[in-house]
Amino acid sequence: MTGQFTISMHILTLLAKAAEGEWVSSDLIAGSININPVLVRKEIGNLRRNGLVVSREGKNGGSRLAKPANQVRVSDIFLATRQGPFLGTSRNKPNPNCPVGKEINRHLEALYQEAEEALVQKLGDSTLADFSRRFD
Amino acid sequence: MTGQFTISMHILTLLAKAAEGEWVSSDLIAGSININPVLVRKEIGNLRRNGLVVSREGKNGGSRLAKPANQVRVSDIFLATRQGPFLGTSRNKPNPNCPVGKEINRHLEALYQEAEEALVQKLGDSTLADFSRRFD
DNA sequence: CATAACTGTAACAATTTTTATTACATTTTT
DNA sequence: AAAAATGTAATAAAAATTGTTACAGTTATG
Incomplete structure (x- = not known):
């Protein structure tokens, strides 16, 4: 999961730093992250579905933030990139x-959920604007 | 990382539930988790190095808790099983x-560390004894 | 003291997940 | 019409995880 979150944070930081009204291309973003542009577009697709960015096709197209960076909490980004429970990816099938x-998965899931809530709450303390300000 | 933590929690719960003084074999544990005994022994090796269990070789050998379950916090187990930063496994090499x-990895690591601290603190709220009591 | 029942560990294999690449249809500007 | 983008599917490659086999060492017990 971390990979996706990392990439998304990178993308969104670049968008937050872009000039007002600028459409940033996936190629430019890929160059900064140093990964394949297709991966960037896939990840942007996810961010778009989660209402964090908007994109425009065609020449001079690209993406930009869907709302001001100070209205995006880091936890929003985390929740957008996590797919399914991120702790507790146990595909163990314990002996019933x-x-x-018989019961451990149930109890572990409860534990993971509590832990994840604490983590999400912490990430909710700062916004994308706060994060991108660190680069000034 | 979660896989190891999950397995370790399972192992330690079984040990916490074992009779006082009983040495629990890796085969029995493997049967409950439904994985290969070698993986169990590997994981027990790690728990042993972290002072959470003691083992005995030879016939009637096995493992047991190194200290009472109410003196083991769940966060101790988490910290024993995580190897390196568990958030932030970004092996991206962004464009310098x-x-x-140039700076994102540094800033993300700081963010991950804060988030992880919140998570660890949460896990420190309960002990192995608390967790294994859930099975009663 | 021989045997059985364990642990410990290395080496290797298989599987799963993640990441990367290629290809191409579609959209938009000029 | 050409150029510069996105969107997405299909596939390949790489990395990480998990499982297996093999076997040396240890300990209890008849």
């Missing part, structure tokens, strides 16, 4: 005949 | 000629 095995 | 690319 064991009293512990 | 870009003002954002």
Whole structure:
């Protein structure tokens, strides 16, 4: 999951730093992150579906923030990039005949959820504007 | 990272539930988790190096908790199983000629660390004893 | 003291996930 | 019409994770 979040933060920081009204191309972004432009477009697609960016096709096209950077919390970005529970990707199938095995996934999920809530809350303390200000 | 933590929680819960003085074999544990005993032994090796369990070789050998379950915080287990920063596994090499690319890893690491601290603190609220009590 | 039941660990294999690439249809500006 | 973008599917490559085999070492016990 971290990879996607990392890329999304990078993309959004670039967009936050772009001039008002500028459409930033996936090629330019890919050059900064140093990854393939297709991955950037895929990730932008996800951000777009989550209402964080808008894009324009065609010549001089590109993407920009859908709303001001101070109205985007870092937790919004986290939640947009995580797919399914990010802790607890246990695809273990414990033994249902064991009293512990039978119930552990349920209990772990509860634990993961609590932990993740704490993490999300922390990420909600700062906005994309705060983050991009670190680069000044 | 989650896989290791999940397995370790499972192992330690079984040990916490074992009778006082009992040595639990990796085969029994593997049967409950439904994974290969070698993986269990590897994971136990890590827990042992982190002072959470002790093991005994030879016939009737196995492992047990190194200290009472109420003296083990869940965060101790998390910290024992995470190797390197668990958030921020970005092996991206952003473009150093870009003002954002040049600094983003540094800033993201700071962010990840803060977030992880919040998560660890949350996990420190409960002990292995608390967790294993959920199975009663 | 021989055997059985364990642990510890290395080497290797298989699987799954992540990341990258290619290709091309579509959109928009000029 | 040409150029410069996005969007997306299909596929390939690389990396990470998980599983397996093999075997040396240890300990209890008949």
